[in-house]
Every structure is written in structure tokens, then in C-alpha cells.
Amino acid sequence: DTPRSRGNVLTYGIDQQPDCLDPQVSPLDVTALVDRNLFDSLVEMAPDGHFRPWLAERWSVSADGRTYTFRVRDGVTFHDGTPFTAHAVKATLDHAVDPRTKSQYAASLISSYRSSRVVDASTVVVRLSRPDSAFLQALSTAYLGIQSPTSLRENTGNLCTEPVGSGPFRLTGWARNRSLEMERNPDYRWAPPGARHSGPAHLDGLVVQFITEGTARFGALATGQVDAIGNVPPAKIGALKASGQLRHLRAESPGVPNTVFLNTRSGPLADERVRKALLRSVDLDQLVDTLYFGRYSRAWGALTPTTPYYSASVEGRAPYDPDEAARLLDAAGWTGRDSRGIRVKDGRPLALRWPYIQEVHGKMSALAQGMQAQAKQVGIDLRWTSVDAGAFIQKTDSGRGLEMFSASFVRAEPDILRYWFGSRMTIANGGGNVFHLDDPVLDRALADGAAASDPQARAAAYARAQQRLVDRALALPTYVPVSLVGTSDRVHGLRFEPNAYPLFYDVRLGDPR
Amino acid sequence: MTDRLPVPIGSRGEGPAMTAAKSETAVQDAATGARERTGAVSPDRRAPSRGGTRPAARRAVPRLPGAGTVIASLVLAVVAVAAVWPELLALRAPDQVDPVHALQGPDGAHPFGTDQLGRDVFSRVVHGARLTITLGLGSVVVAVVAGTLLGLLAVAGGRVLDEVVMRVTDVLMAFPGLLLALLVVAVLGPGTTNAMIAIGAASAPGFARLVRGQALVVRESGYVQAAVVLGLPRFSVFLRHVVPNSLPPVLVFATVHTGSAIIAGSSLSFLGLGPQAPAPEWGAMLSEGRDYVDLSWGLGVFPGLAVTATVVAINVVGTRLRRRFEGRTTHGEH
């Protein structure tokens, strides 16, 4: 497998592998990464946060914000030869919300979707149940990539394994646990405006190879087994830079950073002072810097800096301050100490249960252990405990049996905050508000942000929301996830899309430059 | 290891013939040959050779402990000290982080270097002994207890129960051990105790077969027949003669098996299903440290060496015990 023998095909090593390639089914990052090459979206999100036409030539929004009318592009064909029309849009959106699809993510992205009506072959009207300023962003993601209606109709059993889109590449093979192969779509002429070229992709093909072990993935890159890798282990950045033939590209992910969500409803963290103490007891600057070798930055707020409407005002609000943490805890009545130095109140130790799933959160174990050790200094016992996925979901579904859990969420849209913190977005309602947080001030700000169409109004509303979260210490943001891509020096033209997934359409393999 | 964990190697009772209560000597040998050689001597071996000049008897003469045994015992002693009183050897607390000094190579202050959080690898290895050994020994205890109960039940409970128990062990053995352990962890959740149970459960069927085979041999023995002839009730014959005489070989095999149990425990930890962080279990240390091996080589080498040395030592000492025991039971004349 020397690089030469692969010809004009790029091999990309990644740690995750897709479960299902039907974009409307899978919630995984890697699905978006792969499907972006197979599917096109109605609209494209520009780096500055506004939307540009793609498969939709143009669109209009009704005054009440609940009706979107799309005029779709001509001359687009799916990989199976089906021409792209307004019917495909309706079929895809209906497919996303169809319970039989068992969508794990796409449906929730367009939870406001009510119905579509095909006016003619090139016009489709989409009705929403409420104004949704995040709707276009949702449509811009790969998760709402448009599928061939023929395939949706006739291929129902195999949508996961034989996805049919209109993207620059089409799927030719998928060996589970090993690799996934795509070849160039020679008819492709409908690249989005943000692309650097038009027409078919430069690459003849694209191979995504699944290499779960970070060291092995890096080794594969270093030995030329692959041309590029995602999720470069931070520990290997030094080696990567030291090698003359390797490059690395970096993009901070938009959305909610890696965040520890706190049980504000019961247990010790129901007390705001304890939450604030917790935030001040961990030296995230140092931990994140050490553990991620300076490649990641710590997060201050509930949105990452690259998310639209990020407010820098939250930065530096809750710095590492163990003395202040101790004062707060004393004030909250956690004054006793047990034999291990953990604070005690009313005979109960200050223990915070923090369950995690090895496969999902295992990679942040070092950070958690660092936080654990530091929190222990001020007398807080962080119980970072691995549990089975079933048990974890049982806990998060009920909001009981845990004080904290961590998650991050990639989405270039501030409305994501509502998903996690909106009082209505409890688990039962398909949201992520595990602890039934009910903060009217926050709710108002989030509602304002979602309803407003004026950018300035949105910015103000989301700034209020972000500040509120920090002021009340409703969550403990840790670090900003970064999409770290390492490439050999033969790889040119690699870019990131707004959600920080690498784009391969413009990539060219050439001589080292 | 990984996938070796399941079988207490060679303990599949009377061997591959899944049934066979009265097994042929050769089959027995096949089973016993696989490392256990617990002295399950076929009962009907006539004794054509008078006197003790059969060559096999020569092995019975216990040799003086060789250098290997001495070194192994020393290693075990050090491990035991570390397990019982880690503070005596360790330089600092195992969970004391020091991000500023993360990933340093071995030097005076940190004989084994530091890990990604700046924790002292040496101290963690020392403190890891207790967990690792607990996990190993604990799972062996689980396996022996469960296996023994199951095996004795099979022998004591009559044909139907025997058949049922044996089919159950067949099924359990058809599950590769690590996967069985994974299933058990899935049911019980990760953690030290559950890992112990998981690994124990994976090797219990092997022990059950061993105990059963042994008990069947004992049941056919002259002294059990003698007790029956004396008119002792079945149950008391079983309790007084069959049980106590079936167990010693099992216990001896358990010592040898402890080594594989430790490796199995570490494998489970390696997969993140063992003791919880920041507990310095050796397998977990290797698992967590594997991305940093090139930055701090001590992190990738010493915990592995610790597992290996401990298991080697247990094997050496266990094998010696086993040999002695064999010498005593199978060639009793000496």
C-alpha cells in the first residue's frame, strides 16, 4: 500500500465509523463527514453565518416565519440517474420525520417541520409549526442532505448501506470496521458557491479508513499508509510538526463545547454556591493546555467561539480560584472533612456522581481525572465512573442518580442552547434538558433569539443567554473541541465546512509543495 | 490473554468429550495434560508394577528450590508489600497530578517518569499492585467457589442434574471468555467488583468441570467404596470423603490460574471495563498511557513489566506447588 499505488485517490483515516449512512438516521459526526461527499443540501452556510443557494436556487420566508418556499435548481441528477426536483425535497424532509426512519438526529433538527407541498417540479413550500430561525442552518447540514426519491421509495431496506445522493462522490463499497470507498461523480456540476472550483471533484476517489487507535492512526499517516487523518491525537502534534512531510489543519467546532452539565435540581449542585465553587476549583487553563498540548483552548461559555452569535463577554468570568471555591463551600455549609479530605455536610460527603460511557467519553478521561484531582484539593469528590450505555441513558433519561455528565454538540447555530437548557426541552420532549432546568430568564432570551430574524436582535438575545448560564453557573464548560486534521504534504486544498468537518471536493493530490 | 482469559487453561474437566462420566485414561490425560495435571489419576489403573521403580516416581522427589523459584518468590514478596502497604514503597500519592511536569521521562525524582497528568508512574505502579492482585485473586476466588459449587452439584445431584449442569457449562464454554466477561460487565456494569465477577464467571465453568472430573475420580476411589461398605449415608460420604479430596488439586490449579486471571483483569481494564479511574490498575494504566508511549516511554513499559513479572512469578511458584502436589498424590509411595 504505498501512496503511489493508490493513484489519485485520497485515503482518510478516522477514528469513528458510521453506523448508518442514511443522513436522516444517524447522529454521528462521521456520518456527516462521509455524507457531505455523497449528498448535497438545499442551502450552504457561509463562514459568516449567512446562507447561500445550493440545490435551492432561491427561497423566501413568509412574514410569520412559518412558511418557506424553495425554488430548486435544474439539471441536477442523483447517482441513480433520478433527476432532482421539488419532489426530492419533500421526500427527504418527510423521510426525516417519518417515525419509521427512526431518525436519531435529523428529525430533531427540524422539529418545527410540519409538511411540504410540491407546487411544481421546481417549487416546494415547507410549512413549520413555529417560527424557527435555525431551520435554514438545519437544512444546510449533511444530516438533511437530499436523497434520491427513487431510492427512498424503492430501496427502503438498504438506505443505510446504499445511500443515493447527488454529491460529488458516490459510494462504491463499505467494509465495516475497515473502510469505506467512494468514487468521483463525473457528472457533478452543482457545487455550492463556497467551493473553490466547479465540475467534478479533483480526486478520482476517496477512501475513508477506520482506525480507532489514535497512535495507530497517526502512525498510518506518518508511514504514508493514509494521506490524511482526522482527530489527530493532540499528543502527536509535536511529532507531526517535527516531520517535514506532514501538515496539520485545525478548525474549532461550532456549537456547545465539551461541557459538564450540572444537576441544578437536586443534590449538592442545586446550591448555586456549590456550582460556582466547582467551576472555580478546576484549573482548566492548565489542564487543557497540558492534556491537549496547547492545541485546544479552554471553553468559558456554553457556545464555542466559532458559533454564530458567540459572546466573548463570558470569557474569564469564572477563573480558577481555589480559595474562592473554599469560601463558597464554607458558606454553603460544607465545612466538615472526612478522612480523605472530602468536605462533609450533615454527615454526607460532597460527592458528585459523574457517570460516563467508555466508548463515548473515554477520550476525556484524562481531563476528568485532572479535574477530579484538583477538585479534591478543595474537598469535592468527583466520582467519574464508567457505566454501561444502558445505565447511562437510564440515568440521563430520569435525571436521577447523577450530579453531572458531559457532552458536546457540534452545530453552527446558537439555538442549540435551547436544546440543552430550554425548560421545555426535557428528555421526554426530545430535548437535552436532563435536569429539568427551568430558568425563565434564560428561556426568554433563547426564545427571543430563535424568533428574531434580525441579526443584531439575535446577537443581543444570545449574549444574554450565554451570560445567564455563566452567572448562575448552570454548566461547566471545559474545552473547545477542535477538528484537527493531519495530512501529508501531497494533499492540497483541504478546507473545513462550517461545522468543522473537512471537505474533500476541492482536494487535489499533488507533489509536495 | 485477551482472548486467552476464558479458559482456566486446560481445565475443561474430563476433556473434550463433552459427556463421558467415566473417561478413558487417554482423554483424561488430554485434559490434564493441558497444564493442570492435577493428579486426576484414572481410578482403574491396575498396579502391575510393584515397588516404586516406575520412572514417573522419580519426578516426585522434590528438588531444592532453584534460583528461579527464589527470584519469583522475591518478586511476589515485593508485590505483596506493594499491595498491602503501598505507602512504604511509593514516592507520592497515586492520584497527585502535576500538569507542569507531565510526561517526563524517568529521572531521579520520577524513577518511571510521569504520565499525561504529571502523576508519578512509579507510585502508580506500586499502588496498582493491590488492585491488580485483588482483581486477579478475587476473580479466581469467584471462579473456584462458583465452579466448585457447580461441579459438586453435578456430581451430587444425580444424573439429570449432572447432565443439566454439564450442558450449561458447555454453553458457557462455547462463549469465549472475554466476551462472556463483556456480557457480564454489560449486565452488572463496570467496576472492580463486577470485573472480578465477570472474569470469575468466565473461568467458573472450567473449574466446575475440573471439580466434577476430580469428584468423579474420587467417587470411584477405594476409600469411598470402603465408606459405602461401612454403611455411611450417601451424603456424609460425599461430605467427608468426596468433597475434601476433590478440592486440593483444584486449589493447586487455582494458583497457576491466578496468572491468567490477572492478565484477564488487565485486559478488561484495558478495554475500560475494570477498576475505575483514577485507580492505577496496571492494565488501565497501559490503556490510558498508550497514546503517550513515545513521549514518556516509562508509561508504556513499566506497568506492562509489572504485570508480566508478577504473572511469571505466580506461574513459577504455582507450577512448583503443583509439581510438589502431584508428587504427593499421584505417586504416593514417596
Added chain:
Amino acid sequence: MTTASPVRWLARRLLLAVLVVFGSATAAFLAMELTPGDPVRTLLGTTPQTAEATERIRHDLGFDRPLLVRYGLFLGRLVTGDLGTSYQLQEPVRSLVTGQLWSTVTLALAAFTLALAGALVLAVLTAGGRRLPRRIAGFFDLLTISAPAFWIGVLLLTVFSFRLRLFPAAGGTGLSGLVLPAVTLALSMVGTLSQVLREAMERSLEEPFALSAKARGTGLLGLRLRHALRHGLIPLVTLSGWTLGALLSGAVVIETVFSRPGLGRVLATAITSRDLPVVTGVVVVSAAAFALITVAVDALYRIIDPRLREVGT
């Protein structure tokens, strides 16, 4: 008597094998039932879902029916050879398993062959021979038995792949990608195999027939090859059977360390995501492999040891 029984014997063994397969599938089914948490929610992953959607899926997958009914349906499908469709991957389990089987089988066979060859060479060259080579071989055995496979794997990978760049670092498809994982697995087995083989050979070298053979002028090598080896093969075959059986259901840790596809990892993932059809599917396949290997092992005994040909069962 010598020839009449094999057919009956085989029939009985195959019947038992089928029993074992069904038993294993049942055990897997029950284990999945016992696992805490709502299976439907678990297989939907950590992304929250609305209650209606969850219920809908629960109904679709039949989880709203009583346990016994589900078990009955499960068995029914199993009898017809239908392993079902993965909840998680929405792909037929049969194709999923066959897709992984090749990788597992190549690794297992390669590692096993290496280990067997190593063990044969080690044991035949040293059994009953001079003290020093025996000691060295014995120590090598012990070392390989005692070093955790994942550790050996990480070390080999670091040295031969990252440093020396002799072999691909990850999931190589060709022969070169097979070398390191196979060697790692082989190393973890060779010690046990050679120990067992050597011990059995040495035991047989102490038997009167070996002395007899010596007394008629047979040399040590001839003694090992013509006499002791055959005797050593019996425990070796037993052990090989289990080892291979275990390998065929996947070497989870090795697959993880070397980022290789394989049944083991599929199963491990399926267990954590509660993908019952995949779990039972893989268990059925590996139990079947195991049971068949056991039959093969027993058949081999009969070939190796003529005494067993007449013993039956």
C-alpha cells in the same frame, strides 16, 4: 465395533453442538434482557428522543411484547437460520457477520499457525533434552504466557511500525497488515502451547515404551518425533481447539490495538449498544464454530489415539 460407531458418534456430537448453539443464543438473549436500562433507548444512543418516537420504535422492534413471546419469536427465527437485522446498523446480521468473518478467520488462522509452528519447533527441539536449552525455552514460554497480549501489541506496534516502519500501523488489508497482529496473538499463545506439548512429550518420554524404544537403539530425535510427539499431540489438540475456538469469535483486544475489523469488536460494540440481533448472531456463529471445533478435536483424538476409536462418545 471399531467401525460401526463413528456415524452414531458423529450424529450425537452434532446434536450436542446444535444444543450448545441454541443454549448460547439463549444465554445471550437472557443477558441482553438482564442488562440494565431500556433496550430501546439504549440502542437509540445518547441523543435524546421524544417519547412518541421511542414508543414507536419499541413497537416496531417488538419490545412491547412479553419476554416469552419475544423469546419464542427469536427462537423461531433462529431455527429458520434467520439471524435478524441489526437494530443499530440496520443491516442484516448475516451479511454483517460474514463481512467480518474473513478478517477474523485470517487473523485467527495466521496467528494459530504461527503459534503452532513455534510451539512444535520449541518443544521438539527441547523436550527431554539438555538442561540449558530447555530452561531457555521454558523461560520464553513463561514470558509469553505472562505478558499481556495488548502490551505486546503496543510494544510491537511502537517498534516495528512507528519506529522502523516495517509494517502498516493500522488495519492493513494485505499480508503486511496481518504480520504484527498475528505475531502478537501467536506470541500470546505459543508459550502455552509449547509448554503443554513439552510437558506431555516429556511425560511420555518417561514412559516405559520410550525406554523400550531407546533400548532398541532409537536416538533422542527419533524418540521425540516418532513417539513423544504423538503423545504430546493429544493435549495440544485439546488446547488448540479451545484457543482456535476463542480466536474465531474474535480477539477483541488485539483487534482494538491494531484497529482491525473482526467479529470480536463487532460483538463488543453490539453488547454496549444493546444490539440484540448482532449479539446473538455473533454468539451463534462463534458457538457453532466452537462446537464444530470440539467435534473436530474429538475426531482428531480418534485419529491420534487408536484407543479412543473404540471408546465411543
Added chain:
Amino acid sequence: MANTDATARRRLLTVEDLRVAFPTRHGTTDAVRGVSLTVDAGECLAVVGESGSGKSVTARALLGLAGPGARVRAGRMSLHDPDLDLTEVRGRGWRDVRGRRIGLVLQDALTSLDPLRTVGAEVAEALRNHRVVPRSRLAERSLSLLEEARVPEPGLRARQYPHQLSGGLRQRALIATALAAAPPLLIADEPTTALDVTVQARILDLLAARKEAGTGVLLISHDLSVVARLADRIAVMRHGEIVEEGPAARLLHAPSHPYTRRLLEAAARHTGHTSASGGRDLAAAADEAGAGAAERPVLEVSGVGKSFTGPDGRARPAVRDVSFTLHAGETLGIVGESGSGKTTSAQLALGLLAPDTGSVRLLGQPWSQRPERERRPLRRRIQLVQQDPLGSFDPRYTVERIIGEALPPSGGAPGRGSARERRARLVELLTLVGLEEEMLDRRPRQMSGGQRQRVAVARALAPGPDVIVCDEPVSALDVSVQAQILDLFADLRRRLGVALLFISHDLGVVHHISDRVLVMRDGEVVESGAVGDVFRRPAHPYTRELLAALPRSSPPPAEALAAAGTTAGPTAHAGETAAPVARTAHAVGPATALVAPAARAGDGPADAAGSTADVAEGPASAVDRPAATP
């Protein structure tokens, strides 16, 4: 018969002052201490001696196979013609000696052929090792070798595996392998020990034929009566030394060393030379003790049959329609070759197996038909002494617990108060079997074979049984110990009036102890009757065959005996000076010993050399049957 012309023969082997020592944990064991011997072509030198006397080690040392770690030294150890100094042979050099110059038939005949290879392959191996014939002729030559070794149907046998052959056939095949490369000297180490009497004879015939053909034979045995048939000269070994050596006739008739005499006594007893006189003696004694009770039946076995299901699912009868009655105070012997159903019969009698047909009554009550729970109270009335005393004890128990377990729960006071009584009872039992009180603290492994069997007997006596079933109670024991145990049985019977069911494959032993005897074959009783009658006038051909196969040393006329006793000088090579003639002269010989088994030589009445003449005439041949495969 005598080797008068020994000097004329070609010398094959000279050994002088051979010493073999084994290093052990407690220093070195001197297994052989200064043995000298010679063997000529066409001559048989027999080395006899008790177990552990160093016979096998001597033999193995000649081939460089004394054992790992053995230190072998010799003043001289050489083969002749061509001369080869064996002390100079090293490493691979031995391979030319083994099989080519000296053939060795190992002691463990039944296990000396590789069970995983065909008999033919084993024979061919010897041929191949020494390149006796070209490869192409290996098979053919193997067959002719088997034929020479008197293996019937050699073509079939060559393709069979050892376990498919009977013991006798195996032994012959083994001899064929040893003779393959036509070594001028053949060493046969206990070639007949593990074999049935009927087979023994044929093996000896075979060796005799080789001897006639000019092969020098070094025959090793612990049994003088076996070697008597073949040996030209006999060397008696003890504690690693040759204590006496001389022409066979002289040694057998007029042994000079006391140890030799003891061996002869044991041998005589073992083979049951004399008529039923011994048995009658004992029977008479029993009659006196048991007086009128003698006719009361204690164990009635009527028409029992038992089948075992073979591996192929077919039932195979182990015992068919066996009936017998054992009366109080009587001893009933059961003889028969291996697999004839003796043990099964015993187990049926004991109620350890349920008969398929027929029934057993114990003390007039139904026994076999009852469920075990009801049988339990009665169990103490019928006890068992097993073949392997060591195996019959729980290895963890002390003698006190072993016998204590058998004592009836103390009657009156159930509390601790009876502890002393129990102990007194234990001591009493030990005394009865001739053991000291100190034995109580021993564990099975800390006792000798004889002591163990005594403990086993004490345990059998402890519940106060009416019947004791003895299943091969002495066959695991040394010849000399055997005698002691047999005496013990006789004594106990006389004193306690217990009825014995005595099982053995050894006719001599059964003859010695029984009143009546049952001869079994293939699960059936072929003959039964008073022991004297059966032995003197065997009715069934099989019984005759059994008796005929008994090895015998020619019984010397009494006068000759006396003469030999007085005239034979000390011929022993080593160490021991010959015993004073006077002490040995007056009552030497097998006959004497037989009559008074319990006694040391000299105690018994010198009656009855009157003899086994009739025993000697049986059909001298019968074909070996392959051992039944289980």
C-alpha cells in the same frame, strides 16, 4: 540342565564390580553395589531378588539406560566378540549397543509398546534403527520376527495397536522388537510378571527356544519358581548385591544363603505347590473353632447376572448366572483370569451393584433387592478388603480415623465419655492384626504395604462383620508381605470365625486359604468344589489349563533336599558369608514352608512333600485370547 560345559561356550558379557548410585535429596542411593556376572551364548543367567534389590538397574546399566542422573561405575563391563568396553561408550555410541548387541525386554511389558503406534511399526523401528534390512523389506521382516516370537497371525497383529493385544501377545511382540536386530544377548526383565499364569508358561517357552538357538539370556525375576524353568545359573540379589550365585539345580535344591531360602519359601507358597494339605489344615482348624455353626449360610448368591452397557450401546454380560453359598466360618475362594467377573461378583455380593437377574441374601435376609437405605444397618455385617490398600484409605485420614469411622457408634454413652473405650477398641483391633498402638497416628502414606493392608483388615473387622469379602487383597503386595497377610487371614478366621469370600487370580493363594473354590471364566462359574478336589482332579478343561500353567520348580526328593542342604557350599559372590549349614539343613525346601505358612522355617511339621505330580499334567497349551477390550 546344568551348565557343565560352560567354559566351552562363547562368552558374551562380563561384568565386574558394577556400581550404580542415584543422587537423591537425602544423599545418594546405592542401587547396585558391586555386582559381577557373566553370560555365555546359549546360556540363561537368572537374576532373582526382591523388589528394589537392583535387578532392573543392573540390567539397564548394561545399555546405558540406568536412569537420568545415575552414576554408573564398573571394574569391568564389556561385551565380547567383537570386544566392546561398555564403560567407554558415550552418547550416540550406545545406539549401536542397544538393540544390536543387547536386546532389552523391559519390565513393564504391558506399557512398553507405544500405545499410539502399531505393533508392526514398533518392530520395524528396531530394524530401521540398525539398518538390518533395506526399507523395502521392513514389513516382511517384521512379520517374520513376530512369527519367530510365536505371535499367531502376525499379519493381523502387525496392523493392530498394543491395546488390542492381550498381555501375552504384547509381551511376545516386545520380545520380537528386542530380537529384531538379532542381538546375541537378550535381557528379559520380569517378562512374565504382569501375565496370567497360562500365558507365563508360553513366554518362558519362547525364551527357552531363543536360548536353544544360541542367544544368551539374562532373565530377571523376583520369582524363583519362574526362573527355575529356564535358568542355567541363578544369581540372587539383595540390596544391590549378589548374595548367592550358582547352577540353578543346586541353588534351588540347596540354597545356602538364608535370603535365598526365604525367596524359595515365598515362591513355593506363591505357586501353591503342595496338595490341599495346607487348606485342609486350616479348614480343620476352622471347624474346631466354629463347631456347629459351620453350616449356617451367611451369604447366599443365587443366579445373579450383571451386564454393563458398552460404549457401542450393547450390553455385555460381566457375570452370568452365578450362584454360591458362603457358610459361617468358611472360606470360599474365587479364581479366574482377569476380566472373568470376579470383582463384579464381589460387588454384587456386597450390594454395591444391583444384579440384573438373581438375588443375594445376607444372613438369611433379602439383600440385593432392598433399597440402599434399608441395607445400611446391615452393611456392617459384610465388609470388604480391597486389592489396593493405599487407595482404600482417605489420604487425609489417620489410622485412628480410618478405623474409627468403621467402629459402630458407641452403644451406651453417646458422649465424649466413650472416647477412651473407643481408643481401647482401636488398639485391640490393631493388636488383632499385629500392629502397634503407635500406628494410630500414621497416615496411609506413612506405612508400608503390609502395614496398610493390616489396617485395611482391621477396618474390615471393626464393625464385627459376619462376612469379609477380600478382592485380591494381596496381589498388590510383595511376595514376602503376601505371606504375612495370608497368615493373618488364616489366623483371624481361626480365632473369629468370620466367613471369607476370597478373590484372587492367583491359584496358589486361593489354594492356600480356601475351603472351597469357585473357578470363573467369562462371567460364569465353570467349576466349584472343595479346594483339594478341584486342584487334584480338575473337571473342567479350563481349570486344568490354569493349573498346568503354574510354573514349577522340579520338586526335589526329600533326601536330595537334605543332601543338598548339607553339601552345598557357600557360593555367594558378595558380602554375605554363607549361613552355617547346620541351621539351614533340617527343614529347608518349599514343601516345608507351605505347610506352616505362618511360621518361620523350622516351625512346621516336615510333612508332605507329597506333591504336585498330578498337577503337572495338564493340557500344556492353549491359545492366547486377545484381552477383551472394555
